[in-house]
Amino acid sequence: xxxxxxxxxxxxxxxxxxxxDAREERGDLEDFLHAALAGGVxxxxxxxxxxxxxxxxxxxxxxxxxxAEHGALWxxxxxxxxxRLAGAPVVHMGQGDLPVPAVRSLLGPAPVLGRSTHSADQAxxxxxxxxVDYFCVGPLWATPTKPGRAAVGLDLLxxxxxxxxxxxxxxxxxxxxxxxxxxxxxxxxxxxxVRAITQASDPERAARDLRARLGTV
Ligand SMILES: Cc1ncc(COP(=O)(O)OP(=O)(O)O)c(N)n1
Ligand SMILES: Cc1ncsc1CCOP(=O)(O)O
Ligand SMILES: [Mg+2]
Numbered sequence: 001x002x003x004x005x006x007x008x009x010x011x012x013x014x015x016x017x018x019x020x021d022a023r024e025e026r027g028d029l030e031d032f033l034h035a036a037l038a039g040g041v042x043x044x045x046x047x048x049x050x051x052x053x054x055x056x057x058x059x060x061x062x063x064x065x066x067x068a069e070h071g072a073l074w075x076x077x078x079x080x081x082x083x084r085l086a087g088a089p090v091v092h093m094g095q096g097d098l099p100v101p102a103v104r105s106l107l108g109p110a111p112v113l114g115r116s117t118h119s120a121d122q123a124x125x126x127x128x129x130x131x132v133d134y135f136c137v138g139p140l141w142a143t144p145t146k147p148g149r150a151a152v153g154l155d156l157l158x159x160x161x162x163x164x165x166x167x168x169x170x171x172x173x174x175x176x177x178x179x180x181x182x183x184x185x186x187x188x189x190x191x192x193x194v195r196a197i198t199q200a201s202d203p204e205r206a207a208r209d210l211r212a213r214l215g216t217v
Contacts, residue, residue: 139173161187
């Protein structure tokens with residue numbers, strides 16, 4: 001696990017963040033992680049709402065080990081208890097999850113803390129909060145991976161980009177190779193994807209293609 005400040009630097013340098021799907025039950029999670037990370041994914045998050053908490057905690061060891069082999073960061077979603085027990089370098093909380101002060105109260109200053117945002121106001125709050133290390137803006141397009149969450153559209157991305165946040169931020173929701181150009185044109189430099197890699201016939205190649213287009217800018 002990287003030292004906290006190292007993790008913050010690496011998060012700021014990250015361009016491609018992958019949330020996994022519920023593939024553990026298919027038995028190919030480890031192979032998939034190796035492929036995606038070999039393709040250049042910078043941050044990987046186990047996002048599987050079907051897992052009970054004990055199994056999720058077990059699987060974080062696998063995620064941590066594979067991420068370390070590839071020099072990538074790994075993140076825990078939603079669960080501060082799991083993040084603490086697993087020693088996660090990154091934890092992600094949505095608007096309906098634990099509030100930022102509660103997460104810091106439980107986990108202290110060490111983990112990189114990310115926040116979901118769905119409006120300009122929420123993005124501004126995240127940007128102004130010194131305890132938020134990165135935030136995500138989306139879903140840009142409606143996506144089956146986040147049912148019930150309305151699309152925010154590229155206009156919000158443009159609006160957020162225009163505020164020139166100093167906090168690293170990512171675009172999320174419905175992003176794939178075809179739409180990536182529009183996302184970059186709207187001002188994002190970092191993206192989070194699920195299906196663009198999890199549903200690719202060749203996840204390593206899909207990750208490599210996305211990462212190459214994201215570059216280092
Ligand atoms: C990196 C990243 N960005 C956004 C989310 C979404 O979080 P949330 O809005 O809490 O929704 P769930 O993923 O918990 O369903 C995320 N998980 N990761
Ligand atoms: C977790 C989450 N939060 C906003 S959109 C989303 C899912 C994005 O999935 P996909 O990249 O498959 O559209
Ligand atoms: Mg959440």
